[in-house]
Amino acid sequence: MDFSFVDEIYDPLQKKLVKRWVLELPGAGCEWYKKTGGCTMCAFNQSTQKYTLGGHLYPHFMFKWFFHYAYSLVKGQNPEQLVIYNGGSFLSDKEIPPKTQLTILDFVKNHATLQKILVESRAEFATSQKLEQYLRAIGNKKLEIAFGLESANDDVRNKCLNKGMSIKQFEKAVTLCKASGVEVFAYVFLKAHCLNEEEAIQDAVETIEYCFERGVDEVSLSCAFIQPNTLLHKLWKEGKYQPPKLSSIVKVIEATANLGPVRIGSFDDEPPPIAKPSNMDSSDEIYLRAIHLYRRSHDPKVFEILIPGPID
Numbered sequence: 383m384d385f386s387f388v389d390e391i392y393d394p395l396q397k398k399l400v401k402r403w404v405l406e407l408p409g410a411g412c413e414w415y416k417k418t419g420g421c422t423m424c425a426f427n428q429s430t431q432k433y434t435l436g437g438h439l440y441p442h443f444m445f446k447w448f449f450h451y452a453y454s455l456v457k458g459q460n461p462e463q464l465v466i467y468n469g470g471s472f473l474s475d476k477e478i479p480p481k482t483q484l485t486i487l488d489f490v491k492n493h494a495t496l497q498k499i500l501v502e503s504r505a506e507f508a509t510s511q512k513l514e515q516y517l518r519a520i521g522n523k524k525l526e527i528a529f530g531l532e533s534a535n536d537d538v539r540n541k542c543l544n545k546g547m548s549i550k551q552f553e554k555a556v557t558l559c560k561a562s563g564v565e566v567f568a569y570v571f572l573k574a575h576c577l578n579e580e581e582a583i584q585d586a587v588e589t590i591e592y593c594f595e596r597g598v599d600e601v602s603l604s605c606a607f608i609q610p611n612t613l614l615h616k617l618w619k620e621g622k623y624q625p626p627k628l629s630s631i632v633k634v635i636e637a638t639a640n641l642g643p644v645r646i647g648s649f650d651d652e653p654p655p656i657a658k659p660s661n662m663d664s665s666d667e668i669y670l671r672a673i674h675l676y677r678r679s680h681d682p683k684v685f686e687i688l689i690p691g692p693i694d
């Protein structure tokens with residue numbers, strides 16, 4: 383597994399491609415998963431269980447060693463951003479030791495080229511006390527926190543996806559972040575299993591509209607794919623669910639790209655997906671090419687090359 387690498391990503395806030403250090407930390411795993419079995423579309427627990435001896439929280443010194451080893455793999459590549467994935471909430475003290483959290487922020491503060499760090503969290507961990515600590519540790523560098531809203535619709539988010547988060551919790555986290563100068567990133571899920579294709583498009587569009595109305599800085603459209611041993615896998619095997627069409631992703635982007643920066647999330651993850659977004663016909667190749675171009679430019683005009691329907 384490639385857990386530390388530098389890639390290039392379009393930064394819509396700077397309007398250019400930037401070098402990004404992607405680091406996967408072996409956090410103890412999502413607390414929400416441990417309490418409830420987690421969100422129905424999520425397979426992160428399979429990786430965290432594998433890399434942490436069943437969800438064990440490693441002590442700070444092990445994270446410190448791991449972090450410096452991971453940095454040695456990318457040293458000299460001059461990334462501008464650091465993105466940390468830990469299969470849960472970086473801000474949770476039960477998932478990443480508090481000392482490790484602050485040590486990493488301090489590293490970014492003192493790094494010559496890193497200008498910004500992005501970490502993921504459930505909304506309830508974004509307290510004013512935590513944000514104050516983080517802002518002290520990061521100094522003049524930028525902090526962005528990514529929250530999984532998934533859907534602005536309570537039933538879709540909580541009954542269907544089992545997110546366990548009220549809209550008030552999300553709004554409180556956004557308000558606290560914005561008030562302290564922390565940038566907010568939101569994940570919006572495309573195609574909860576309780577929605578058909580058209581309903582899923584509408585839900586994603588309405589959720590993205592809601593995010594930008596609330597002051598979210600960036601949205602990432604998380605397009606459903608099938609990972610083993612998940613509810614989506616079971617439904618897919620029974621012929622009751624398909625990941626969204628690539629044309630649906632384009633429809634969501636075309637309807638929302640003028641509202642604010644909307645990324646299209648990767649269709650790959652760990653464990654590797656068994657089925658990905660597809661039009662289920664020969665048009666996939668041209669759609670995937672257009673989506674690749676969009677990811678590198680955020681210019682929805684790249685979709686003008688698409689011809690509706692199958693291509694001979």
Ligand code: SF4
Nearest residue numbers: 412420421424469470
């Ligand atoms: S989506 Fe996030 S909150 Fe839900 S189970 Fe996965 S890691 Fe936990």
